[in-house]
Amino acid sequence: MSLPLPSELIREIIYFTLSSTPPRSPTPEDLGCSTKPSWLTLNALSLTSRTYRALVLEAWFRTLYVESPKDLEFVRCCWPEVGPRWTRHLHCIQTFSSPFSQIWDLSCFLHLSSIRLDWLSPFLMQSFHSPLTKSGMPFFKFSSSVEHLDLRGLPWPTPEVLQNIPCTPGLGHLKTLKLKQDTTWCGLCGGFYRIRFKDKPNGLVYEGGYGLPIDYARVLTPLEYLEEVVITVPNRGFGSITLGHTPTAPDPDSETNSNPNLWAGECHNCMKTKYEDDAFRQKWVDRKRGIGVCRDDDGKKDTRPPNLRRVEWRFCD
Structure with a gap:
């Protein structure tokens, strides 16, 4: 008679099965869709014994x-x-x-x-x-x-909405924040809009604490443990500007994915009009880097989460 497998090995088999089996939903990243596989993946094992069933339920409800x-x-x-x-x-x-x-x-x-x-x-x-x-x-x-919060589908992702996060008891120790939304916030005009780049940039990664819209960074400042923010927005294309649009110079080759303006959500209208003033554009870029003492028109000083290390923008279809 063969000896039963030790529970530690069974637990590893269960977790491996869950992690390697495709989700039951064909679109697990979409709103309202689960990332978990079908229960049938583990159902047979759960009926083997009480011990195995307890291990299956523990892994399933993780x-x-x-x-x-x-x-x-x-x-x-x-x-x-x-x-x-x-x-x-x-x-x-x-x-x-x-x-x-x-x-x-x-x-x-x-x-x-x-x-x-x-x-x-x-x-x-x-x-x-x-x-x-x-x-x-x-x-x-x-x-x-x-420590990790993933918010998806906010219809109007204004700074006032994000301000709710640090004000919520229990979220003060966030380390990562993910936002998946249909529009993005423009720090220049104070509105939200749909991205329409002429090209298809792969995405952007900023190291060193900058890369967020200035208003976002300010309202998230109380999150002293926040290290990473990932923002996913669709690029609907058919626009007239590229990621590195500068009216005083030709647009860079889209293949280079150049980003001289440190794009952080600015709308195409502001990029086309306000960037015509090269001095203003450079001052705005420096402000996003955090160079010098920066204050908004309302007199508020620019701030950001003290331990923010990485900001990533992902562009989806």
């Missing part, structure tokens, strides 16, 4: 995908270990038409390290306030310090 706080309550009733022991990553969907019916009580999650929030609600986040929350974020009663 990432928890839920579409409403009511679903969360159901899971906690059926599997009490979900919050206190198993779950590390929470993927929740903000779908309800009434903002106050969709507030997530995170008190049971003692080891939660990351949250992905897919924002499908028609309500703006800055108008999302209730007596239970201290900010516009739909979370309350954090029992652990979340």
